[in-house]
Amino acid sequence: MPNYVSENPARALAWNRRDFLRDAARLTLGSALSGTSLFARSGVLQKDRKVVVITFGGGARDQETFAPEGQENIPNLMREMIPQASFFAQVVNRGILGHYVATASLATGVYETINNFASLPPQSPTVFEYFRKDLRRPSSDAWVVAPSNGFNRIGESSHRAYGMGQGARVILPKHLLTAATKGTPDYEHLLRDNYETPFFAPEVTGNEFALEQLRTLLKLSVDDFKTHALTLSSPDELSVYIVRQLMRQAAPSLLWITMHDIDIAHAGAYSLYIDGIRRTDRLCLDVWKTIQSEPEYANKTTLFILPDFGRDSDQDSAGNGFQHHRTGDVASRTTWMMAMGPGIREGVIYDRPMDSTDLVPTIGSIMGFSAAYSQGKPIAEIL
C-alpha cells in the first residue's frame, strides 16, 4: 500500500475510517451517482421536508469511535444507524477550532472568525435565516437546542440583509432548568457549562421568558420538568429531553441540536471522555427513534450527524492527545458526517474530501432555499 500518510494525511485518515466502516458495518463504497433526485427517491415534496442536525458534541477521534478499538464506544451508530446512512468519511474543517465559532461556521456555511468566547452572533447569515426568509416560515419553524449559555446568539446573524428577528429560536435547556429550579443543588449535574473555560459562562438573562417557554411552548409544568430532570444524568440528556418535547409540541421543520458532553475531555480524564462518547452515541439513536415515531417527522425528515471538528491526535507532540483541539493537525480538522432519511442512500460510504461548510447549501437544496452567502457546495451524493 502506498504511504498515504506522507502524501496526504487527511485522505489517509478518511481512507482508514472508510476501511474500518466497510469491515465493521458492511458499507459499500459510493462513487457513481445514480442520476435520480432526492425527490424521486423519497417522494417527499420540498415544502414538506424536515431537517434535523445533530453536532456530535465536542469532537471525538477515530481511535475512540470508528477504529476497531473504538467501535465498542459507538454501538448504536455502528449497528443501528450507519447501515441506514450515507456516510462521508472526509469532512474537513478549515476554520477556527473552538466550539462556538465552529458550530457557527457549520450553521452559516462560512468559516466564521468571531471570538469563540464572546457572546456574539455569527457574521454571515445562518441556515435558519435563509430558511425562514426564502420560504417565509415563522420563527416557530426553526429551532436550536444549544448546550451552553455561550450559544445563545447562534440563531441569527449580524448580517445586515438578515439578522434581528429572522433567525431560529434558541432554547438553552440549562437556562430553562436554572429558571425552573432557581439553582437547587439537586440539579447541578445537569448545569455543567463550557468545559474549555469553566470559570466563564456568559450569563443569560430572562428567567421569565424561559419559564414561559416551558409552559406555552413545551407544554411542561415546572414541577413535571423538575421531576423528569432528576432522572437524567448529563446536560446532553437534558437537551435531548427538551428536543423530544419540542418535536412533539412545536414540530419545527428545521431543528439543530448541539451536543457537548464529550468536551469534558478538556479536563484530561480519559474515562469521562469515553463516557461522553457512549452517551452521545445513545442519544443520537434516541433522536433518530423519535424522528421515526413522531408522525410529524416520520418518513419526511433528513437527519445529519457530524462533529464540529475532531480532537488532537496522539502523534502531534504540540498537543496532549485527546484532551484538546488546539494543534490544528489533521485529526482535529478531518471529521465525518452521516445523513439518513427518506431518499438518502443507505449503507454507502463516500471518501472524497468535502468541507464542513457544505452542510448549509445541502440543507438549502433539500428544503428549497438558497444559501446565497455560503462558501460551501451542495453535496451531490445526497441530492
Next chain:
Amino acid sequence: MLPRELKAEQFNGYPPQARKLVVEHLAILQLLPLSFLPSMLREMIEFDYKFPVERRALEKEIANLASLSESQRTEWLGAFERIQLSAALEHFDWVNQPAQYVEQLSSHLWTTHQQDAFRKAATDYGERLLAAVPLEQPAMPRLGITIVGQGVAATDHPLFRKLRPQGVFYTNVNPEGGLRALLDFAANRAKSKPLPYAHWYIDGGRAAAADPSLTRISYEELEPARNALLAKMQKQSDTPGNGPENLRTVMAALRPSDLAIDANSDPVLARFQLKLLSEGSGTQIFSTTFAQWAARETLRRAQPLTLVVRFAPRQRQRPMSEMISVAKQTLEADPAGSLVDGDMGAYYNWLNQQRLTGAAQGSFIAWFEEHGTAIAIGPAVPRGTTSTSSASLKQILDWSV
C-alpha cells in the same frame, strides 16, 4: 514596536540570568521577525527557572541564529516574515509579556487563516534547528515506570492494550513489595548518575517514602497551592468584565509564593509546580490529569533519565461549578474511572518518552498496582508477546532495563 527598535534597558524587568542572556544577544534578536521573536523571549524570560537541559538547548539555539548569514537567515525565517500581523500585535508589550503576546498571536493566526502557514514555518524551522543543533544524548538509557490502578480491587478493563504490541505483557506478576522495588530501582539509578533533575518520582496522590536523590512532586503536597489557585481563579471570574484572556494574563503573572509554594529551597522546581497548576487544564481538579500532565511536562522539559509516575484515584465527576470551588469536604473517589485514565496516561508517558533522544535504547514498565499485570518495553524485550510465568517486578526490571 518592532524588533529592530529593541534596547537593552527594556529588559530591566527580566530575572537576572535572563536579562544577561538577552543583552548579550541583543544584536541577533533585533534581526528576528515579530511573528517569531516573542516565542523566543517567552523562553528566555524563564531562563532562570529552566532545567539544565533546557538552558543548554536555548543557548545553542541562540548561538545558531547568530551564526547564520543574512541569506541563511532569510531562508530559515522568511516564512515567519511573511506572516501578516496586526497593528495591535505590533503595539503589544511583547518584551515584558511575551507569553501573552503568543496567545494573542495564536488567536490572530486562527482568525486570519494563517495558522497553517505559521504551523509549517514553525515545523520547518524546528527541523532545520534539529539538523543544525542535534539534541543531547542521554547520559544513560532512559527508564519510564508508570503505576496505575491504586485502590482498584478487580477490573475487566483490558489494561495496557495500546502498549502490548511494543513489549511483553506479564499476567502473573508477584505484586508483593512492588512499589518499593520500583522506587528503589529508580533511586539506585539516581545515585549512579547524580545529575540535577534527571531522576523523578511523580505521585498523583500521597507520595510514598522515596530516596531524596529523586526529584519528587505529588498531588497531595500541592493541595494548598491548588486551593489557593482555585480561589484566585474564582475571584478573577467573579470580577465583572473579566474573560478567559484576562484570566490567562493573571495566571501568567503568578509567582510560586502567590500559591504558597516554597521557592526558597528550589526555585526551579517551585516554578515548574506553579506552571503545572496554572497552565495545565484539569490539573487543579483531577489527580489523574495532574499526574499525566506533570509526566508530560517533565519529559518534555527536564528530559529525565528516570521517571516514575504513580496514578492515584481522582475525585468522582461532579458539577464543574463544584469541582472548581475549594472543597470543604472529603471527596468521593472514582478508582475504576481513574484506572482507565491511568491506563491511557501510561500510553502517553511511553509515547512522550519515545519523543526524546535515545528512545531506541530506553525502557518502559507499567504495572497495575498490587496486582499481577504489567508490561515491559525495551531493546532487550520481544515485542507483542505475553508471559504467564511468575515474575517479580525486580526480575522484570532486571530483564528489561
